[in-house]
Amino acid sequence: RIDAGRLWNSLMSMAEIGATPKGGVRRLTLTPEDQAGRERLAGWCRDLGLTLRVDAIGNMFARREGRDPSRPPVLMGSHLDSQPSGGKFDGALGVLAGLEVMRSLNELNIATEAPIELVNWTDEEGSRFGHSLMGSGVWSGVFTPDKAYALRDVDGITVGEALDSIGFRGEHPATPFEADAYFELHIEQGPILEREARQIGVVTGAQAQVWYDAVITGQDSHAGTTPPSTRRDALLAAARVIELVDATMRKRGEDGRGTVGFLQVHPNSRNVVPGEVRFSVEFRHPTVEQVEAIAGSFPGEAGKAAAANGCQLPLTELYRIPAQPFDASCVALVRAAAARLGYASRDIISGAGHDAVYVARHVPTAMIFTPCKDGLSHNEEESILPEEAAAGCQVLFEAVLARANR
Amino acid sequence: RIDAGRLWNSLMSMAEIGATPKGGVRRLTLTPEDQAGRERLAGWCRDLGLTLRVDAIGNMFARREGRDPSRPPVLMGSHLDSQPSGGKFDGALGVLAGLEVMRSLNELNIATEAPIELVNWTDEEGSRFGHSLMGSGVWSGVFTPDKAYALRDVDGITVGEALDSIGFRGEHPATPFEADAYFELHIEQGPILEREARQIGVVTGAQAQVWYDAVITGQDSHAGTTPPSTRRDALLAAARVIELVDATMRKRGEDGRGTVGFLQVHPNSRNVVPGEVRFSVEFRHPTVEQVEAIAGSFPGEAGKAAAANGCQLPLTELYRIPAQPFDASCVALVRAAAARLGYASRDIISGAGHDAVYVARHVPTAMIFTPCKDGLSHNEEESILPEEAAAGCQVLFEAVLARANR
Ligand SMILES: NC(=O)NCCC(=O)O
Ligand SMILES: NC(=O)NCCC(=O)O
Numbered sequence: 001r002i003d004a005g006r007l008w009n010s011l012m013s014m015a016e017i018g019a020t021p022k023g024g025v026r027r028l029t030l031t032p033e034d035q036a037g038r039e040r041l042a043g044w045c046r047d048l049g050l051t052l053r054v055d056a057i058g059n060m061f062a063r064r065e066g067r068d069p070s071r072p073p074v075l076m077g078s079h080l081d082s083q084p085s086g087g088k089f090d091g092a093l094g095v096l097a098g099l100e101v102m103r104s105l106n107e108l109n110i111a112t113e114a115p116i117e118l119v120n121w122t123d124e125e126g127s128r129f130g131h132s133l134m135g136s137g138v139w140s141g142v143f144t145p146d147k148a149y150a151l152r153d154v155d156g157i158t159v160g161e162a163l164d165s166i167g168f169r170g171e172h173p174a175t176p177f178e179a180d181a182y183f184e185l186h187i188e189q190g191p192i193l194e195r196e197a198r199q200i201g202v203v204t205g206a207q208a209q210v211w212y213d214a215v216i217t218g219q220d221s222h223a224g225t226t227p228p229s230t231r232r233d234a235l236l237a238a239a240r241v242i243e244l245v246d247a248t249m250r251k252r253g254e255d256g257r258g259t260v261g262f263l264q265v266h267p268n269s270r271n272v273v274p275g276e277v278r279f280s281v282e283f284r285h286p287t288v289e290q291v292e293a294i295a296g297s298f299p300g301e302a303g304k305a306a307a308a309n310g311c312q313l314p315l316t317e318l319y320r321i322p323a324q325p326f327d328a329s330c331v332a333l334v335r336a337a338a339a340r341l342g343y344a345s346r347d348i349i350s351g352a353g354h355d356a357v358y359v360a361r362h363v364p365t366a367m368i369f370t371p372c373k374d375g376l377s378h379n380e381e382e383s384i385l386p387e388e389a390a391a392g393c394q395v396l397f398e399a400v401l402a403r404a405n406r
Numbered sequence: 407r408i409d410a411g412r413l414w415n416s417l418m419s420m421a422e423i424g425a426t427p428k429g430g431v432r433r434l435t436l437t438p439e440d441q442a443g444r445e446r447l448a449g450w451c452r453d454l455g456l457t458l459r460v461d462a463i464g465n466m467f468a469r470r471e472g473r474d475p476s477r478p479p480v481l482m483g484s485h486l487d488s489q490p491s492g493g494k495f496d497g498a499l500g501v502l503a504g505l506e507v508m509r510s511l512n513e514l515n516i517a518t519e520a521p522i523e524l525v526n527w528t529d530e531e532g533s534r535f536g537h538s539l540m541g542s543g544v545w546s547g548v549f550t551p552d553k554a555y556a557l558r559d560v561d562g563i564t565v566g567e568a569l570d571s572i573g574f575r576g577e578h579p580a581t582p583f584e585a586d587a588y589f590e591l592h593i594e595q596g597p598i599l600e601r602e603a604r605q606i607g608v609v610t611g612a613q614a615q616v617w618y619d620a621v622i623t624g625q626d627s628h629a630g631t632t633p634p635s636t637r638r639d640a641l642l643a644a645a646r647v648i649e650l651v652d653a654t655m656r657k658r659g660e661d662g663r664g665t666v667g668f669l670q671v672h673p674n675s676r677n678v679v680p681g682e683v684r685f686s687v688e689f690r691h692p693t694v695e696q697v698e699a700i701a702g703s704f705p706g707e708a709g710k711a712a713a714a715n716g717c718q719l720p721l722t723e724l725y726r727i728p729a730q731p732f733d734a735s736c737v738a739l740v741r742a743a744a745a746r747l748g749y750a751s752r753d754i755i756s757g758a759g760h761d762a763v764y765v766a767r768h769v770p771t772a773m774i775f776t777p778c779k780d781g782l783s784h785n786e787e788e789s790i791l792p793e794e795a796a797a798g799c800q801v802l803f804e805a806v807l808a809r810a811n812r
Contacts, residue, residue: 085626085673127675190631207630211676220491220785223665224613224690225596225757228656230781235666236652239645246642250634259629260641261676263669267491269533270617270667270686271759272784280676284630351631353677375636378678379626 024380054170077119087382191375201369220275430786460576483525493788597781607775626681
């Protein structure tokens, strides 16, 4: 059995790094806070005698040797980076539960057949550089390290520069090595498990997504002198596109997702009709057909909405992820572990993207969800109970152990 | 006659300070750039033998003594601060034309009966601290120096701190002293004079305005997991209010003005449904009744639009300025000077706010407008011709001289 108190202590210890006054965490990827989180994790791994590798995109792999070192390892993990005003558990739970699995294996003197590796993927959140699941995306070959290195944050800092500045551009190539399986524990970040009072979600796959960058160009002009007929107000045009995103989502009912989360106005002065607005758009749906349909129609409709307000809207598609089903045998291990342990569980589709989605392209993969209060995530008030964390960790332990010894 | 070339040279010299790559100016109030502009002006005034006073809110007064020093001075001027991406002439023209009047008076050895004072008002633009016409507002007693000192920019810096940091919190009280008249030359910042090919606008008054600060509060949540029915998207609510501002403006036809120029999203992350949006709202109209009607209905309607999206919208009214007619005798001096000089002119209402609006509460006031290209202002491409600047300056010269010698 894993040690529930020790798991909770490591979660609280990690949450000190980047702690916000409202009880959340700001540990943006590749910042000094992320560096501090990585170093704390590395220290804990060293204490356990694990061997640490860092790859060229900063992904961290901590290896516990198996009886047969030639067998491909079983991977488990998640991410330590957070949203700008994120919670203590989104990502950290999966990494620190993996650490707790390692600690329990050591303490119980268990030797596994296959090696086990704990992974901390770089930049899962995507909020700083515009591409979520970045580290796992590079590792999986979805895009090249060079493309990732060149991504910039709002201050113009590139991923490459940020990696170097925290000393985490590792020497190992960021390419998929052979692995036997990947298990990721994560909070659900939605309301379903809590509403149905289930401790475990057996994640069968993740929904499809498409992300865009939008720039609306109108014309800066004086708020007091520019008559309605000659205004080319980029913010008004953006408002119309924001409403279009919402309508496009609602057309798909409760399964639809459509969000403008990031928006910047230029010159952003009270008495200037805005000449430029930059913003993000993303859509999601459990069925890839719906996302494809949106990707087919939305750019044209958005362009029309902008043009109707005298503005132009070049839309750049950042990326598209199809719906990703997980590996049936790995999912079955999770389902069986939950049943054996007596936890109420259900199959569930992930609303969020996870590193598991990209890893699943190369490695048999499954995920375990645990509930979070009010389904709230990407919010400083994100909250879970120690026994919920422990239940997820115990399922992870059993699934990983079963796979490594098969 | 004033020296058109010398006037143009001082405009170009001032435009070097805070020059932007696109040919505009970024000389935000009470920044090091503003300080540099003020110091250049002070040096030019010293060279002319003028006596400089700075008041407690940073307004600068450069005095040329009259034959009768006991007579109240005739004031002329405008402002040297600019928008974040503003033009070279908005404000600077009025100050440097005033300087050119002083230079011409010296050169022509003209002694005036009344003293003449050139004024550079602090923070006319309002884009940094949220209150346009700030320096003239304090001087006119519209609000107290302490209220002004406490205003903060987006970084939390107060007006008081900013004044001290550039060394322009002067020793003279910022209160209205007795003055005989105030004349302000400014570019029109709108399309009327250019369209009608008139060199001079005889400004008979300025329109009414009301400015607000708005904060919409919803709830941050995960873009991938939060279903349409439970979203409390502050940016979607803001989009609806932006459309309401536009509709409220258009209901008043071509004379209506309604603008959201400033907007900030929190946490501003691509995959987070925004939980908070802060923005500005301002409305203007030539008749005060229309602005009063808007101020009566808009806050309630905006609150309803926010509530319909599960959000709250506390709206703070920052200030309201009634329509301000200018002094008939001063306006007549401007009209007469333009006619005598043979310039095509017309009466015009100012769409923009100007320091003259507040000064007019205590001092007989008039303004002179000159055309600008495509009516464009609050834009780096704002542009005027040297002969347009010279015509405005010549009218200013004659009006000021006539008043000072009456
Ligand atoms: N798990 C999680 O919050 N991932 C962030 C990527 C996304 O789904 O937007
Ligand atoms: N003249 C001018 O642009 N003033 C700024 C104040 C305003 O009218 O918004």
